[in-house]
Amino acid sequence: xxxxxxxxxxxxxxxxxxxxxxxxxxxxxxxxxxxxxxxxxxxxxxxxxxxxxxxxxxxxxxxxxxxxxxxxxxxxxxxxxxxxxxxxxxxxxxxxxxxxxxxxxxxxxxxxxxxxxxxxxxxxxxxxxxxxxxxxxxxxxxxxxxxxxxxxxxxxxxxxxxxxxxxxxxxxxxxxxxxxxxxxxxxxxxxxxxxxxxxxxxxxxxxxxxxxxxxxxxxxxxxxxxxxxxxxxxxxxxxxxxxxxxxxxxxxxxxxxxxxxxxxxxxxx
Amino acid sequence: xxxxxxxxxxxxxxxxxxxxxxxxxxxxxxxxxxxxxxxxxxxxxxxxxxxxxxxxxxxxxxxxx
Numbered sequence: 001x002x003x004x005x006x007x008x009x010x011x012x013x014x015x016x017x018x019x020x021x022x023x024x025x026x027x028x029x030x031x032x033x034x035x036x037x038x039x040x041x042x043x044x045x046x047x048x049x050x051x052x053x054x055x056x057x058x059x060x061x062x063x064x065x066x067x068x069x070x071x072x073x074x075x076x077x078x079x080x081x082x083x084x085x086x087x088x089x090x091x092x093x094x095x096x097x098x099x100x101x102x103x104x105x106x107x108x109x110x111x112x113x114x115x116x117x118x119x120x121x122x123x124x125x126x127x128x129x130x131x132x133x134x135x136x137x138x139x140x141x142x143x144x145x146x147x148x149x150x151x152x153x154x155x156x157x158x159x160x161x162x163x164x165x166x167x168x169x170x171x172x173x174x175x176x177x178x179x180x181x182x183x184x185x186x187x188x189x190x191x192x193x194x195x196x197x198x199x200x201x202x203x204x205x206x207x208x209x210x211x212x213x214x215x216x217x218x219x220x221x222x223x224x225x226x227x228x229x230x231x232x233x234x235x236x237x238x239x240x241x242x243x244x245x246x247x248x249x250x251x252x253x254x255x256x257x258x259x260x261x262x263x264x265x266x267x268x269x
Numbered sequence: 270x271x272x273x274x275x276x277x278x279x280x281x282x283x284x285x286x287x288x289x290x291x292x293x294x295x296x297x298x299x300x301x302x303x304x305x306x307x308x309x310x311x312x313x314x315x316x317x318x319x320x321x322x323x324x325x326x327x328x329x330x331x332x333x334x
Contacts, residue, residue, distance in 0.1 A: 020332075210334065
């Protein structure tokens, strides 16, 4: 397949599988998974320094990977102001202009707060960040986020970590139909088939974390997702047939007709 | 002197913020500092004196989706 890049903040990306770094059992497993995924955008969170392990450094081994750009996220922020501050801190720490705006104040369902997300995205886009907002699958909000200068929108397939797949399928379809920026499904995917489905319907990419991190073989699952994403994108380009009534694929010329062959409408007696 | 680091009160002999970061065993290049609710730029850590009762948040990158 020929190169099929997409643009985020003026930068060219060829990998349509973005990776989250949470829930991995060990840092080296995470690194192997990122490599197996061929991911070019990898998200990390900001947390209080772990006093028991102050030397843990997630960033260095990630940056040592060729072609990986860090996309810090603002998880933990409950308001736009907190998210903006987290974005500033993250940029100071790693120098990346990419920021995944992530504001989900309710720990039970982790649904993004649309109002705070909009406000934080507006401010950060104005400041020159490459803003990638995690958002409810809402076509109206997607358009508003596009209008304030977001580089992409990242609507949820289903709740974070739930593995419920593309529960928002119809809303995602509406977002993709109208968006002029890449639509990246973030959250809820549990299997490569679901990632392929997102790409088949025209999403530019997917972001996967839990499904890879908690798999028996995280690098193996990362590779499977990478293949699924490529297959889904190829299918999107190739043009997927419409659904409809039965339509024969073999000629129905009746050259086998004989005395005893039932024809349409006959009932065997 | 008593300061509060990441929510925990602790005694410290550190004079400057940079000393405190070093005492915590962290890589200064990979730690962000919030001093009494304001981000403290890395360039002034070595010259910013700690005061009794200061609240310091030390943040670093961690795994996350």
